Amino acid sequence: MSARAARPSPSRRTVLAAGGITSAAAALAACSSDGGDGGSDGGGGAAAADFEERGPITLAKGKDTTGKLAEFLDTWNTEHPDEKVTLIELPESADEQRQQMLNNAQAKSDAYTVLGLDVVWTAEFAANQWVVELPKDGFPLDELIPSTVVTGTYFDKLYAVPFTTNAQLLFSRTDLLEKAGLDGPPETFEEMYAAIETLQKEDSELLGFGSQYSKYEGLTVQTASLVASAGGELFDDKGVPHADSAEAITGIQTVRDGFDKGFIPQEALTYKEEESRQAYQDGRLAFLQNWPYVWALGQAEDGSSKVNGKMVASLVPGIDGPGSSTLGGLNLGISAFAKNKGTAVDFIAFMVDAVQQKDWGLATSQAPANAGVYEDQEMLDAFPFFPQLKEAIDKGTSRPAVVNYGDVTQAVQEAAYSCFSGEKDAEPAMTELQTQLGDLAQG
Amino acid sequence: MAYLLLLPTLVLLALVVGFPLVLSAWQSLMQSGKGIDPATGLIIKGDTFVGLQNYLDAFTGAGAGAGFWNAFWNTTLFTVIGVSIETVLGVAMALIMARAMRATGLVRASILVPWAIPTVVSALMWQLIFDANGIANRLIGYQVLWTTEGWQAKAAVLIADIWKTAPYIGLLTLAGLQTIDTQVYEAAKVDGANRWQTFWRITLPLVRPVLVVAVLFRLLDAMRMFDLPYVLLGRLRSGQTLSMLATDAASKTDFGAASAYSMVLFAYICLVAFLFVKLLGADVIGEGNRPAKSRRAARRQRATSEGSLP
Numbered sequence: 149m150s151a152r153a154a155r156p157s158p159s160r161r162t163v164l165a166a167g168g169i170t171s172a173a174a175a176l177a178a179c180s181s182d183g184g185d186g187g188s189d190g191g192g193g194a195a196a197a198d199f200e201e202r203g204p205i206t207l208a209k210g211k212d213t214t215g216k217l218a219e220f221l222d223t224w225n226t227e228h229p230d231e232k233v234t235l236i237e238l239p240e241s242a243d244e245q246r247q248q249m250l251n252n253a254q255a256k257s258d259a260y261t262v263l264g265l266d267v268v269w270t271a272e273f274a275a276n277q278w279v280v281e282l283p284k285d286g287f288p289l290d291e292l293i294p295s296t297v298v299t300g301t302y303f304d305k306l307y308a309v310p311f312t313t314n315a316q317l318l319f320s321r322t323d324l325l326e327k328a329g330l331d332g333p334p335e336t337f338e339e340m341y342a343a344i345e346t347l348q349k350e351d352s353e354l355l356g357f358g359s360q361y362s363k364y365e366g367l368t369v370q371t372a373s374l375v376a377s378a379g380g381e382l383f384d385d386k387g388v389p390h391a392d393s394a395e396a397i398t399g400i401q402t403v404r405d406g407f408d409k410g411f412i413p414q415e416a417l418t419y420k421e422e423e424s425r426q427a428y429q430d431g432r433l434a435f436l437q438n439w440p441y442v443w444a445l446g447q448a449e450d451g452s453s454k455v456n457g458k459m460v461a462s463l464v465p466g467i468d469g470p471g472s473s474t475l476g477g478l479n480l481g482i483s484a485f486a487k488n489k490g491t492a493v494d495f496i497a498f499m500v501d502a503v504q505q506k507d508w509g510l511a512t513s514q515a516p517a518n519a520g521v522y523e524d525q526e527m528l529d530a531f532p533f534f535p536q537l538k539e540a541i542d543k544g545t546s547r548p549a550v551v552n553y554g555d556v557t558q559a560v561q562e563a564a565y566s567c568f569s570g571e572k573d574a575e576p577a578m579t580e581l582q583t584q585l586g587d588l589a590q591g
Numbered sequence: 592m593a594y595l596l597l598l599p600t601l602v603l604l605a606l607v608v609g610f611p612l613v614l615s616a617w618q619s620l621m622q623s624g625k626g627i628d629p630a631t632g633l634i635i636k637g638d639t640f641v642g643l644q645n646y647l648d649a650f651t652g653a654g655a656g657a658g659f660w661n662a663f664w665n666t667t668l669f670t671v672i673g674v675s676i677e678t679v680l681g682v683a684m685a686l687i688m689a690r691a692m693r694a695t696g697l698v699r700a701s702i703l704v705p706w707a708i709p710t711v712v713s714a715l716m717w718q719l720i721f722d723a724n725g726i727a728n729r730l731i732g733y734q735v736l737w738t739t740e741g742w743q744a745k746a747a748v749l750i751a752d753i754w755k756t757a758p759y760i761g762l763l764t765l766a767g768l769q770t771i772d773t774q775v776y777e778a779a780k781v782d783g784a785n786r787w788q789t790f791w792r793i794t795l796p797l798v799r800p801v802l803v804v805a806v807l808f809r810l811l812d813a814m815r816m817f818d819l820p821y822v823l824l825g826r827l828r829s830g831q832t833l834s835m836l837a838t839d840a841a842s843k844t845d846f847g848a849a850s851a852y853s854m855v856l857f858a859y860i861c862l863v864a865f866l867f868v869k870l871l872g873a874d875v876i877g878e879g880n881r882p883a884k885s886r887r888a889a890r891r892q893r894a895t896s897e898g899s900l901p
Contacts, residue, residue: 303632554843
C-alpha cells in the first residue's frame with residue numbers, strides 16, 4: 149500500500165478546483181452587484197406612467213372571506229371582456245402581504261397590477277417608486293371622505309385611492325353605565341376613570357379600561373390616537389417630529405395614570421385586538437377601545453358573548469372632549485412595473501364607486517371610504533353604530549406618513565411601551581423618542 | 592479521477608452554499624440608497640460601498656445597529672442555558688426509554704411527541720399556555736405576564752424550547768445507549784458499583800461520542816433559533832435573537848445591515864462548532880477508529896473503547 153493512496157489530506161488538484169470555483173463565484177457576485185444597482189436613477193422625477201394602455205390586469209389583495217370580491221370581479225369582467233381582472237390572493241397578515249409586494253417590486257415583476265396597500269405603506273411605496281403617481285381626475289375623489297384621501301397622498305401627489313377605511317370606537321356596557329350613574333358613554337378619560345373607580349368599589353374584580361398595549365403595530369395606533377386626542381401630532385406636514393411637545397406627553401401620561409391607579413389592568417400590556425375583545429366579551433372589562441369588528445361578535449346571540457344586547461359604541465375618549473381615533477383601512481395603488489395601467493385606473497374607480505362601496509360594506513361590515521354610503525338607510529339599519537363611526541373617521545388621525553415607517557413605528561412602540569409598563573416616565577420616554585425620530589427623519 | 596467524480600458535488604455545494612455566502616458578504620459591505628430627494632420625496636437609489644461600516648454600527652450600537660448586543664446576549668443565553676438543561680433532561684429521558692418495561696413503545700412515542708410537532712405550532716400552543724389568563728398562570732396561582740418585557744419572556748422561550756428539543760437529545764442518546772454491551776454492566780455489578788457510579792463511570796463515557804455530536808447539533812440549532820421567539824413573543828426585545836434581528840433589518844429593506852448580522856452569526860456559529868470539535872472531540876465524520884494524532888486524543892480514545900478512565 150503506497151503512502152500516497154493512504155494520505156488523507158486534499159491533493160493539489162482539489163485545492164485548485166475549490167479555489168477556482170470560489171473565485172468564480174466571487175467574481176460572479178461582484179459583477180451582478182455592480183451591474184444591478186449601480187448608478188442612481190431616482191433623483192429626478194420619474195417618467196410619467198402610461199395610462200393609455202388597456203388590457204387584462206391583476207388585483208393583489210389579502211384574503212376575502214365573504215366572496216364579495218369575486219362578485220365584483222365577475223361584474224367587471226362581464227362588462228369588460230377584453231380587460232379582465234384576475235385576483236391574486238395574498239396571505240392574511242399585513243406584514244406578509246407587504247413582504248410579497250416587496251419581493252414583487254424588487255424583481256420588477258409585472259405579476260401584480262393593482263395593489264391592496266395598508267394605509268401606512270403609502271409613503272414607503274411611493275418614495276421607493278414601487279407605485280406610480282395617479283391622475284387625480286381619474287377617480288371620484290370628492291365623493292370619498294377627505295381624511296381617507298390624505299392617507300393615500302404623499303408630497304401632495306396621489307399614490308393610492310382609499311377603498312375601505314376604519315376607525316376605533318369606545319365600547320361601553322349599558323348596565324355598567326347605569327351603575328356608575330352616567331347618562332351615556334364617557335367622553336374623556338377623566339370621566340371614564342371616575343366611572344371605573346365607582347364601579348371597582350362595588351366589584352373589585354372588574355378590570356376597567358382596555359385597549360391594545362402589547363408591543364406591536366396596535367401600540368402605535370394607540371399612541372398616535374392619544375397624541376392627536378391631546379391636540380399634538382407625532383409628525384407635522386413637513387415631516388418634522390414633535391414627540392416631546394406638552395400635548396404628546398399629556399396624552400401618554402393619561403394612559404400611564406390609568407395603569408398606575410389600576411383603572412387599566414396590568415394584563416393590558418399583553419393585549420392585542422383579540423385578547424382585549426375576549427376580556428370585554430367575557431364581561432371582565434368594562435370599557436374597550438377597539439375596531440368596529442367586535443360589534444358583530446359581541447352582539448352574537450349564541451352564548452359566546454356575555455355582553456350581547458348591552459353594548460354601546462361611541463367616540464374614543466380624549467383629554468378635553470371626545471378623542472381622535474387612528475385611521476385604518478385599505479388603499480388601492482398601481483404597481484410601477486405593471487402593464488395596462490389605464491385599465492387599472494378605471495378598475496379602481498369602479499371599486500370606489502358608491503354602488504360597490506355599499507355592497508362591500510353590507511357584506512363585510514368594513515367601513516367604506518365613500519361618504520355618500522353613510523347616509524344610506526339600509527346601511528344604518530344593518531350597523532347602528534355607523535353615525536358614530538363616520539364621525540370618528542371624519543375626526544380621525546393618520547399614523548406618521550414617513551418612508552422608513554418600519555423604523556419609526558418600532559421607535560414609537562419602544563417609547564410607549566417603556567412608559568406604560570412603568571419602566572420610564574412619560575417625559576423622558578417622549579424626549580428620547582423625539583431624538584430618535586429626529587435621527588430617522590434625516591435618514 | 593476520484594476528484595473528477597467529486598466535481599459535480601463540489602460545484603453544487605459552491606452554487607448552493609458558496610455563492611449565497613459570498614453574495615451575502617458582499618452585500619454586508621454596502622448600504623442601499625438612504626437619501627431622500629427633498630423636492631420630490633423619492634429615494635435616491637443605488638448601493639454605496641461603505642466597507643465595514645455596517646459591522647461598526649452593529650458593534651457600537653449606533654443607528655441601525657442598536658439592537659445587536661441585546662440580540663447577541665439573548666442568543667448566547669438561550670443557547671447556553673437551553674442546551675445545558677436539554678442535555679440533562681435528554682439523557683434522563685434516554686435512560687428511561689432504554690429500560691425494558693411494559694408499554695415501552697407508548698413511553699417512547701409520548702416522549703418524542705414534542706419533537707414531532709412543528710415549531711410554529713408548538714409556539715402558538717405555548718402562546719396560549721402563557722397567556723395572561725392561561726393555564727400556566729392558573730397552575731402557578733399568580734398572574735405572571737409572560738409576554739411582556741423582562742426575564743419572564745426569556746423564561747417562556749427557554750421553557751418552550753427545552754420542552755420541544757430535549758426529546759431530540761434523548762433520541763440520539765438512546766441510540767448510543769443501545770450500543771453498550773450489557774456485559775459491561777454486569778461486570779460493574781460484580782465489582783460492586785452502585786447506580787450513580789455505574790452511570791457516571793460506565794454509561795456516560797460510553798455514550799459520550801454520540802452525546803457530544805447530539806449536543807453539537809443542538810448548539811448549532813439553538814444559535815439559529817428564529818421561529819419560536821418570533822411567534823411566541825413577536826417584537827419584544829427580551830426575546831430577540833440574531834436571526835430575528837437580521838430578518839427585521841431585511842424587512843425594512845436595510846439589506847446591508849441584515850447581511851452584516853447574518854455574517855456575524857455565521858462566524859459565531861463556526862467558532863462555536865470549531866471549539867466544540869477541537870476541545871471535546873466531537874466525532875462528526877467518524878474518525879474514531881483511526882490512530883489518534885495527539886496524546887490527549889489518544890487518551891480519549893482509550894477511554895471510549897475500554898470503558899474506564901485511566
